[in-house]
Amino acid sequence: MTAPRRLSPDDPSLRDVLDLIQRSFAFMEGRIDPPSSMHRLTLAALQDQCRDGEIWGIGTPPAACIFLTPRPDCLYLGKLAVDETHRGTGLARTLVELAATRAAALGLPVLRLQTRVELTKNHAAFARMGFRKTGETAHPGFDRPTSVTMEKPVPGTPARV
Template identity: 45%
Template sequence: MSSDIKVIKLPADFARWDEPLALILRAFAYMDGLIDPPSSAQRLTGDSLREKARQETGFLAMRDNEVVGCIFAAEHSAHFYVGKLAVEPGLQGKKIGRRLMESVEALARATGKPVLELQARIELTDNQAAFGRLGFIETERTAHPGYNRPTSVTMRKTLS
């Protein structure tokens, strides 16, 4: 199934921001009412996603001309922070997310960054397990501002 999917670097002239935005909202919808605080995905707009792409490197998973996955990577001094990994809900489990993550790994290697970092919400143990299968390990638990309990798990992967 994933053989008909192509992963591409987000083009600089990309103009169809409604598509990855809608994808992210669909992929993150199951979190509504499950995580606290709510996902920052709920505050995304086409304009804010465009701005995110100006500041970060994005990749799209495409089936024909349809956006079926995306991921963003923010470059830091010693690592890339991975965020907004989203795969069309009906296509999850078909290694599209893995292929998107591999694109970020290749970017990190090409720029000499030996580490990827991400955060998963404390309640999303399935996500934490999935990232663990991709080689990420938990490094700390943090709280969003205003919370006196951990709300996120920071996970890192050292690239070989």
């Protein structure tokens, strides 16, 4: 497998990234409520993410990808996806380590992500990578938590108060 590569808005691999996310998130159908935001993803939305944040992929076509979005207090990780045939090979961990490197370069002290309440295997996988639960949120219109927020400190960056 190749090293992670940052994708640009005109990268032809963006179509493959969209397909990868749709395949990788398909198992959530009927398991999470509300449905995944991946249903609203388009090629244009991926191009916007490349301009407003970052998309990184591993492989050609990408076997794994992650979205990184700088926020004032953290680097937000989104749409981490690994093709089923490559799960368990360390690609997700490689992308999370890349995210920590990018956060440090940006002076951001924390990696943050959200995962759905129902996806307990995802919670456990992120915990194994050093994330801890820091909160829960509810999607608009829901009176119960629908997402778990998890964070991981970025070594070598100053903690913010």
